[in-house]
Amino acid sequence: xxxxxxxxxxxxxxxxxxxxxxxxxxxxxxxxxxxxxxxxxxxxxxxxxxxxxxxxxxxxxxxxxxxxxxxxxxxxxxxxxxxxxxxxxxxxxxxxxxxxxxxxxxxxxxxxxxxxxxxxxxxxxxxxxxxxxxxxxxxxxxxxxxxxxxxxxxxxxxxxxxxxxxxxxxxxxxxxxxxxxxxxxxxxxxxxxxxxxxxxxxxxxxxxxxxxxxxxxxxxxxxxxxxxxxxxxxxxxxxxxxxxxxxxxxxxxxxxxxxxxxxxxxxxxxxxxxxxxxxxxxxxxxxxxxxxxxxxxxxxxxxxxxxxxxxxxxxxxxxxxxxxxxxxxxxxxxxxxxxxxxxxxxxxxxxxxxxxxxxxxxxxxxxxxxxxxxxxxxxxxxxxxxxxxxxxxxxxxxxxxxxxxxxxxxxxxxxxxxxxxxxxxxxxxxxxxxxxxxxxxxxxxxxxxxxxxxxxxxxxxxxxxxxxxxxxxxxxxxxxxxxxxxxxxxxxxxxxxxxxxxxxxxxxxxxxxxxxxxxxxxxxxxxxxxxxxxxxxxxxxxxxxxxxxxxxxxxxxxxxxxxxxxxxxxxxxx
Numbered sequence: 001x002x003x004x005x006x007x008x009x010x011x012x013x014x015x016x017x018x019x020x021x022x023x024x025x026x027x028x029x030x031x032x033x034x035x036x037x038x039x040x041x042x043x044x045x046x047x048x049x050x051x052x053x054x055x056x057x058x059x060x061x062x063x064x065x066x067x068x069x070x071x072x073x074x075x076x077x078x079x080x081x082x083x084x085x086x087x088x089x090x091x092x093x094x095x096x097x098x099x100x101x102x103x104x105x106x107x108x109x110x111x112x113x114x115x116x117x118x119x120x121x122x123x124x125x126x127x128x129x130x131x132x133x134x135x136x137x138x139x140x141x142x143x144x145x146x147x148x149x150x151x152x153x154x155x156x157x158x159x160x161x162x163x164x165x166x167x168x169x170x171x172x173x174x175x176x177x178x179x180x181x182x183x184x185x186x187x188x189x190x191x192x193x194x195x196x197x198x199x200x201x202x203x204x205x206x207x208x209x210x211x212x213x214x215x216x217x218x219x220x221x222x223x224x225x226x227x228x229x230x231x232x233x234x235x236x237x238x239x240x241x242x243x244x245x246x247x248x249x250x251x252x253x254x255x256x257x258x259x260x261x262x263x264x265x266x267x268x269x270x271x272x273x274x275x276x277x278x279x280x281x282x283x284x285x286x287x288x289x290x291x292x293x294x295x296x297x298x299x300x301x302x303x304x305x306x307x308x309x310x311x312x313x314x315x316x317x318x319x320x321x322x323x324x325x326x327x328x329x330x331x332x333x334x335x336x337x338x339x340x341x342x343x344x345x346x347x348x349x350x351x352x353x354x355x356x357x358x359x360x361x362x363x364x365x366x367x368x369x370x371x372x373x374x375x376x377x378x379x380x381x382x383x384x385x386x387x388x389x390x391x392x393x394x395x396x397x398x399x400x401x402x403x404x405x406x407x408x409x410x411x412x413x414x415x416x417x418x419x420x421x422x423x424x425x426x427x428x429x430x431x432x433x434x435x436x437x438x439x440x441x442x443x444x445x446x447x448x449x450x451x452x453x454x455x456x457x458x459x460x461x462x463x464x465x466x467x468x469x470x471x472x473x474x475x476x477x478x479x480x481x482x483x484x485x486x487x488x489x490x491x492x493x494x495x496x497x498x499x500x501x502x503x504x505x506x507x508x509x510x511x512x513x514x515x516x517x518x519x520x521x522x523x524x525x526x527x528x529x530x531x532x533x534x535x536x537x538x539x540x541x542x543x544x545x546x547x548x549x550x551x552x553x554x555x556x557x558x559x560x561x562x563x564x565x566x567x568x569x570x571x572x573x574x
């Protein structure tokens with residue numbers, strides 16, 4: 001073909017006659033066989049055995065397809081394809097002019113500098129353009145890049161739409177305010193907005209059918225409720241549920257994209273790989289893209305050190321930029337110097353995690369504390385065995401599901417753990433809360449969670465001692481002397497023995513482990529009739545220590561006790 005000559009359009013498209021025949025037949029079928037409900041692209045794909053992209057091409061009658069494709073489509077509705085029903089696509093010179101896109105980017109972020117996410121962009125572009133998805137949710141923890149990816153995607157596909165509009169829900173606008181804004185922009189009208197919610201959503205749906213529109217709603221987590229199961233709405237914002245549900249269920253020509261730290265409940269109920277509602281959970285950047293951030297921000301270090309930083313922050317681009325800026329400002333760009341400080345949770349990174357953590361329910365926090373204590377992947381059964389009081393399996397599953405929707409846990413097969421930076425943050429929170437409870441003699445977390453698991457693998461127990469037991473001890477000693485701390489622990493033991501309202505738990509074992517770490521002589525201590533769970537008693541001298549009728553579940557003793565050790569076991573009630 002001569003250079004500059006237009007490419008010949010291949011295949012055939014439906015003529016006006018063919019389109020009318022097909023649409024009338026589909027409409028009749030919908031009324032008679034489908035209770036009047038419109039067939040979705042996915043339902044048409046299933047009925048015709050054509051992929052969703054091809055179905056969209058046939059219906060648009062703009063891009064050529066093979067004649068046998070049209071025959072299959074017609075046969076699916078018992079129609080015969082005749083020569084009057086199809087023809088060659090119009091040459092470019094006769095095609096309608098390029099679509100004029102009306103754009104309102106609102107508070108969209110600048111993505112002139114954008115790292116990686118090539119595969120994610122390709123997937124999302126296919127969902128929007130070829131698969132004609134009606135509702136897409138971009139999910140991930142704070143700073144993972146949801147907003148930037150949505151903006152980049154919008155730039156890439158905006159030529160496919162008549163209208164593109166971006167709205168941020170960061171300040172939680174009332175739903176009628178949002179709907180009024182959208183309707184007026186998409187219909188180019190400044191009046192005639194229905195007064196009722198149902199009328200407003202119906203009017204918006206009309207707009208989405210009259211033109212092909214792309215709506216991006218950013219920061220959806222701002223209207224979702226914290227402290228409960230993930231995906232539920234704040235009081236006063238429940239009507240957003242109806243909006244998202246109807247735009248996901250109702251057939252229309254447009255696409256709604258949500259970005260959120262949590263998956264809205266409606267998305268979970270409607271989504272599917274072959275459905276027009278889908279979600280994409282964002283993980284960290286690839287190593288080479290994360291390294292670009294570190295390099296552009298002016299840091300220097302070996303490839304192993306760079307990889308260590310990337311793994312610790314799990315490729316979170318915002319956390320990497322914050323860390324890189326700190327490395328540049330405080331350590332002259334040296335990653336080596338930064339790593340030697342031994343902490344990666346500070347400043348804006350802590351604020352980011354504070355926001356995530358504050359949204360958790362009491363059960364969610366309990367689970368995430370146990371994941372931090374265990375230090376490595378654990379099963380559902382192991383988690384349930386740890387928890388005090390015991391919890392029904394379905395409740396634990398719901399808690400893990402909520403943590404997953406909030407992007408706070410890592411899942412591998414049927415095992416659960418935390419990202420390194422999240423684990424460091426949660427461990428710090430746990431240590432601080434335990435110290436507060438000991439200082440104020442208000443026991444809750446100190447009784448429901450173990451500081452150390454005595455029967456854990458040696459390297460895990462040693463890590464628990466180094467990262468939990470030691471910081472708890474040092475923090476408590478910093479606000480008082482050793483004698484004060486020992487008296488505080490004795491007082492808690494006395495309270496445990498006297499107060500029937502305190503349920504059995506880990507407090508007794510935690511106190512023994514703290515006293516062991518302090519190398520306290522516990523001769524004469526009365527630990528009788530107490531729960532002494534997960535106590536690491538190897539090497540401890542238990543002279544005149546009363547453990548009569550104590551519950552020593554999962555505690556560990558010196559292997560060789562001898563005659564004196566046998567006497568101790570008698571005193572323990574064994």
